[in-house]
Amino acid sequence: MYGGVFKLYRTADGSDHSYFKQQCMHCIDPGCMNACMFGGLRKDEATGVVWWFGGKCVGCRYCEIACPFHIPAFQWDGFNPLIVKCELCRDHIKKGAKQPGCSEVCPTNAVIYGRREDLLAEAKRRIAAAPGKYFEGKVYGEHDGGGTQVLYLSRVGFDKIGLPDLGENSIPSGLKYSHMLYKWLALPVALYAGMVAFAGKNFKQHTHHLVEDQKKTGLRPQL
Amino acid sequence: MTRWDRSVPVYGVPVITRGFWALLALIAVGLALTVVREVVGLGSNISGMSDPFAWGLWKTFNVMVLTGLGSGGFAVGIAAWVFNNKKLHSVMRVALLTSFLAYSTGLCMLGVDVGRPWNFYWVLWPFSWNLHSPLLEIAVCMSLYASVPLFLENLPPLFEYIIYEFPKWRGVAEGCEKAMAKVYPFIIGLAYILPIMHQSSLGALMVLGGNRVNTLWQTPFLPLIYVWAAAFLGYNCVVLCVLLAKLAWKRDVDPDVLLELNKLTVWIVYSWTAFRFLDILFRGKIAHLFTDPYALLFWTETVLILGSAYVLSTENGKKLSTMFMAHAVCALGGMIYRFSPTTLAFHAKDGATYFPSAIEFIVSISFVGIAVLAYLVAVKKLAILPGSNAEWLKMAKYEEQVKPGIQLTGYAPVEH
Numbered sequence: 222m223y224g225g226v227f228k229l230y231r232t233a234d235g236s237d238h239s240y241f242k243q244q245c246m247h248c249i250d251p252g253c254m255n256a257c258m259f260g261g262l263r264k265d266e267a268t269g270v271v272w273w274f275g276g277k278c279v280g281c282r283y284c285e286i287a288c289p290f291h292i293p294a295f296q297w298d299g300f301n302p303l304i305v306k307c308e309l310c311r312d313h314i315k316k317g318a319k320q321p322g323c324s325e326v327c328p329t330n331a332v333i334y335g336r337r338e339d340l341l342a343e344a345k346r347r348i349a350a351a352p353g354k355y356f357e358g359k360v361y362g363e364h365d366g367g368g369t370q371v372l373y374l375s376r377v378g379f380d381k382i383g384l385p386d387l388g389e390n391s392i393p394s395g396l397k398y399s400h401m402l403y404k405w406l407a408l409p410v411a412l413y414a415g416m417v418a419f420a421g422k423n424f425k426q427h428t429h430h431l432v433e434d435q436k437k438t439g440l441r442p443q444l
Numbered sequence: 445m446t447r448w449d450r451s452v453p454v455y456g457v458p459v460i461t462r463g464f465w466a467l468l469a470l471i472a473v474g475l476a477l478t479v480v481r482e483v484v485g486l487g488s489n490i491s492g493m494s495d496p497f498a499w500g501l502w503k504t505f506n507v508m509v510l511t512g513l514g515s516g517g518f519a520v521g522i523a524a525w526v527f528n529n530k531k532l533h534s535v536m537r538v539a540l541l542t543s544f545l546a547y548s549t550g551l552c553m554l555g556v557d558v559g560r561p562w563n564f565y566w567v568l569w570p571f572s573w574n575l576h577s578p579l580l581e582i583a584v585c586m587s588l589y590a591s592v593p594l595f596l597e598n599l600p601p602l603f604e605y606i607i608y609e610f611p612k613w614r615g616v617a618e619g620c621e622k623a624m625a626k627v628y629p630f631i632i633g634l635a636y637i638l639p640i641m642h643q644s645s646l647g648a649l650m651v652l653g654g655n656r657v658n659t660l661w662q663t664p665f666l667p668l669i670y671v672w673a674a675a676f677l678g679y680n681c682v683v684l685c686v687l688l689a690k691l692a693w694k695r696d697v698d699p700d701v702l703l704e705l706n707k708l709t710v711w712i713v714y715s716w717t718a719f720r721f722l723d724i725l726f727r728g729k730i731a732h733l734f735t736d737p738y739a740l741l742f743w744t745e746t747v748l749i750l751g752s753a754y755v756l757s758t759e760n761g762k763k764l765s766t767m768f769m770a771h772a773v774c775a776l777g778g779m780i781y782r783f784s785p786t787t788l789a790f791h792a793k794d795g796a797t798y799f800p801s802a803i804e805f806i807v808s809i810s811f812v813g814i815a816v817l818a819y820l821v822a823v824k825k826l827a828i829l830p831g832s833n834a835e836w837l838k839m840a841k842y843e844e845q846v847k848p849g850i851q852l853t854g855y856a857p858v859e860h
Contacts, residue, residue, distance in 0.1 A: 255577060255652065258566075258577050259563070259566040259580070279561065280560035283498075286499060297494070298485040298486075299484070300483055301560070386655075395652065396648060399664075403575075409637055409640075409641060413634065416522070416632075420629040420632050424628055424629050440450065440853060443450050443451055443827065444621070444628070
């Protein structure tokens with residue numbers, strides 16, 4: 222159920238194929254983290270790694286809705302489900318490992334690890350060294366979805382290897398208008414005050430009518 | 445022509461009927477299944493959900509759709525109390541009760557749906573809130589709304605019940621009533637602002653779905669469109685409730701109030717539909733209305749909702765049978781609309797599909813059953829459904845025969 226990290230893209234007639242590694246992109250502005258109610262998903266301050274903290278996770282699975290890369294995986298079976306995702310071997314690095322397992326064991330430098338600016342420079346160097354080799358001569362993740370910390374070069378189209386066309390805006394930026402409305406809670410408080418003022422005036426009038434009605438009918442007024 | 449002057453209990457009919465037992469059995473089965481679900485999880489033997497389709501029937505139907513239908517409490521309330529539409533006070537109690545039942549069962553269902561409910565206590569600790577999360581806004585606002593203002597608004601019928609049935613406690617109940625009257629505008633203000641906030645946040649949820657939500661639905665204005673839809677769904681629900689009461693217990697109807705609700709429904713639907721089309725136009729997606737594979741779904745919603753509103757606006761819409769059908773179809777359209785961004789028009793992943801499992805259906809329906817059962821008991825025991833003063837007098841005469849000693853008329857306020 223955890224998806225398998227390594228996947229194969231192959232055309233129907235088998236004329237073209239490409240392996241790819243599907244993993245958390247560790248977005249600069251992650252949708253999952255923005256979605257999470259109590260901070261069950263967090264971004265490591267030093268490395269920017271997006272990691273899961275079970276003590277604050279309610280298991281609502283909103284992170285799965287908010288992730289365009291289909292990364293957070295929920296354990297559907299069992300009474301104590303966890304959210305499972307790539308944390309770039311955060312635990313190993315904490316214990317002193319130099320890099321995550323995937324890049325450490327990769328013999329061909331297809332997966333490399335480092336600071337984002339170094340990786341970006343290396344990607345651009347590879348593109349320049351082999352013009353026409355990479356799809357659109359583009360580094361996926363430089364700007365896509367507001368920029369990601371995991372970057373991809375691909376020979377086949379990005380959509381073929383599970384990297385959707387997101388444009389340059391991050392997923393959470395879709396909510397910027399909503400956030401404006403909630404700024405300082407000013408608008409909700411103003412609306413509340415306005416409604417209380419009108420309701421208060423009308424309530425007085427209404428109770429007055431109720432008392433009048435009671436005099437006429439002898440029936441107990443109802444609110 | 446009847447005039448609805450006050451709320452009158454449904455009298456002369458038994459509370460415990462065959463339907464009562466049937467609902468109870470359904471609820472028992474549903475609750476037993478939730479126990480199973482808690483033990484074995486949400487896997488494929490329990491639900492049809494999967495990682496691409498992480499949200500299913502329980503969230504979309506029991507929370508998004510039913511709290512939409514349960515929006516009468518604020519939709520009718522704002523019209524009555526803020527805009528001083530006096531006719532609508534008569535249906536307030538129906539609106540408030542349906543809202544409370546929809547919200548409370550929806551929140552319980554949410555507790556069953558989430559995987560790690562024991563961590564929900566963080567909602568009480570504001571320092572752990574992620575203020576950017578629309579779901580946080582819903583979690584806080586919905587629970588606060590259901591447990592404070594909406595709960596308090598539903599107390600007056602209970603106080604009244606105590607006053608009539610337990611004369612010993614009359615003083616206490618009247619004291620509570622008076623205290624409530626002092627702060628009532630502040631309570632109802634809260635009862636309107638909170639739903640406006642969380643009903644719109646239900647739409648904001650799917651903004652984070654990005655382009656997996658079909659472009660005909662996905663817009664930064666999704667929150668506004670959601671809360672707007674809640675308004676007409678709330679009116680639909682209230683009208684259907686009072687018309688069903690006529691069908692079931694031959695309650696009289698006040699055409700004036702119903703026509704007022706029709707008028708509001710029509711204008712809300714017209715403006716809502718216009719806004720949706722303008723939004724699509726300004727986003728430059730007008731061609732999608734004709735070429736998109738999901739366009740048929742969009743037109744289905746539009747025809748159901750707009751068509752029934754049009755019928756309500758015609759002379760024919762004043763006939764109770766037509767009115768009933770129109771509100772039912774309008775509600776159906778609105779319910780489909782609330783299913784679209786999360787499920788029907790949600791392209792989760794190539795090849796991924798979702799269809800609720802039998803267990804999901806049964807549990808979902810059983811939670812609706814809880815609300816229906818509570819509603820049926822409440823309208824027979826408490827003064828919820830609107831009626832005339834004459835109806836109240838008839839009820840009083842009947843009750844005085846059945847329960848000698850009870851006095852439901854000739855009331856004089858007690859001096860404290």
